[in-house]
Amino acid sequence: MFKYVLSCTESNSNQATNCIIGARECTAAEGGQSVDWFRSLKPPNPQRWTVVSRATCIYAEKPRDILAEIAAQIAHEFQKSPIQPATVGSQPGPHTLRGQETNFYADATVQEFNITLLGQKVHITATPATYTWNYGDGTLWGPTISAGAPLPDERIGEQTKTSHIYTATGKYAINLTTHFNGTYTVNGGPNLPIPGQGNIASNPLGLTVWRAVTHNYADNCNENPNGTGC
Numbered sequence: 001m002f003k004y005v006l007s008c009t010e011s012n013s014n015q016a017t018n019c020i021i022g023a024r025e026c027t028a029a030e031g032g033q034s035v036d037w038f039r040s041l042k043p044p045n046p047q048r049w050t051v052v053s054r055a056t057c058i059y060a061e062k063p064r065d066i067l068a069e070i071a072a073q074i075a076h077e078f079q080k081s082p083i084q085p086a087t088v089g090s091q092p093g094p095h096t097l098r099g100q101e102t103n104f105y106a107d108a109t110v111q112e113f114n115i116t117l118l119g120q121k122v123h124i125t126a127t128p129a130t131y132t133w134n135y136g137d138g139t140l141w142g143p144t145i146s147a148g149a150p151l152p153d154e155r156i157g158e159q160t161k162t163s164h165i166y167t168a169t170g171k172y173a174i175n176l177t178t179h180f181n182g183t184y185t186v187n188g189g190p191n192l193p194i195p196g197q198g199n200i201a202s203n204p205l206g207l208t209v210w211r212a213v214t215h216n217y218a219d220n221c222n223e224n225p226n227g228t229g230c
Contacts, residue, residue: 002190004067007034007055026057028121033058037190056189059119070117070186074124078182078194081113083126085202086147086178091156098211101163103156105148106131106202108178121187126180126198135164136172136207143179166209173204 026032035058038049058066086108096102108128115122132142141162148162166172182194219227 002037002039002052002192003049004035004037004056004058004189007036026059028057028059031059039190052190053188057187059187066118066120067186070120070122071192073117074122074182074184074192075195077115077117077122078124078126078184078196078198081111081124081126081182081198083111083180083198083200084109085200086128086131086176088174088176088202088205089150090174090205090207091151094206095208095210096166098166098169098209101157101159101165102207103148103151103158103160103163104133104135104174104205105150105162106176106178108147108180111180123185123188124194125183125191127182128178129181129197130179132177132179133162133164134175134177135166136174137166137168139164142177169209169211172207172209174207175204176202178202 026034034055036054037052037056039052040047040049086106089105089107090096091103091105093102108131110128111126113124113126115124128147130143130145131147132140133144134140144161146161148160151158151160178200180198180200182196182198183191184194185191217228221227
């Protein structure tokens with residue numbers, strides 16, 4: 001857990017040096033004050049606070065109140081962030097064969113957003129954490145950390161962590177939900193976790209499953225190039 005106090009008021013042996021070196025004027029808005037951040041494991045008793053960062057600007061008459069208000073609103077703001085969904089691919093695709101392994105993979109990226117919340121500069125980071133796969137035939141898998149990856153051409157058809165075998169022909173829609181974890185900073189302060197996750201659905205991936213038919217022929221195509229099956 002974290003706490004913050006006004007800069008130069010925490011008693012420690014380096015207070016004077018830190019105040020001289022880290023002193024800064026918080027003039028980006030009215031009511032700016034410089035605070036120091038501290039962190040402690042929860043729930044040791046007594047708590048042992050260690051410095052995370054010093055001289056971070058907070059713009060409010062009551063810094064503790066404004067940060068508590070931001071903490072109360074940040075989960076809602078995270079859900080509003082325009083997080084881009086993962087792209088989804090398959091091998092083979094858009095057609096595959098019944099009874100054979102079809103490899104699926106997702107490409108999701110870390111995304112960052114800057115917003116102003118209650119007059120403070122808030123930086124949000126969304127990081128893909130887990131994935132839930134819906135293969136379109138009633139099979140669900142996840143949440144899992146496996147995003148999958150494309151295979152070299154010579155390995156297409158191999159089993160992978162995200163591959164799937166279809167037992168019936170037809171057209172399927174593969175749906176993927178990527179679960180993003182979030183962190184945020186206030187005015188360049190320490191990274192703080194955002195409660196909950198952002199669950200972002202990708203556009204469905206269309207896939208047609210065919211069956212393979214094998215026939216045996218008696219013709220020698222070298223002798224009879226026009227024979228059945230040649």
